[in-house]
Amino acid sequence: MACFLVPATAAVVTTAVRRRIPERYRPHWLNSMLWGGVAMLAVEHISHGEVVPCPPFLSALGNPQDIVTMFKEMLTVGVPMTVAIFVLWGVMVLVAERVFGRRRSPGTEGRWTG
Numbered sequence: 001m002a003c004f005l006v007p008a009t010a011a012v013v014t015t016a017v018r019r020r021i022p023e024r025y026r027p028h029w030l031n032s033m034l035w036g037g038v039a040m041l042a043v044e045h046i047s048h049g050e051v052v053p054c055p056p057f058l059s060a061l062g063n064p065q066d067i068v069t070m071f072k073e074m075l076t077v078g079v080p081m082t083v084a085i086f087v088l089w090g091v092m093v094l095v096a097e098r099v100f101g102r103r104r105s106p107g108t109e110g111r112w113t114g
Contacts, residue, residue, distance in 0.1 A: 001045070001058065001066070001070045001073050002058050002060060002070045002078070003073050003074055003077040003078035004041035007038050007078065007085060010085075010086075011038055014027065015035075024093075025093055029092060029093070030086070034082075034085060037085060
């Protein structure tokens, strides 16, 4: 129903603060993963009729009983999915630093040389 709103919120926040995240942590990787997931989930939700082109935009908001279900889905699906993206991003950064970190030449901080 609205599980994509959790990674969408994280994507908006990380996009807003990306310049404050050191380049060695590859914030563009995180943003790509988050925005890509949001786009994929938005298409899926639109195709199933859970997101509609007119207010209230989320079909669950039309029925007050569905709002509880929507928040439960956001908590049980959206939050773990977003946490998994952050964990995977962290693992990618660690592996990249361990494997490729030694291949950098001086003066190319933040850029791949290999």
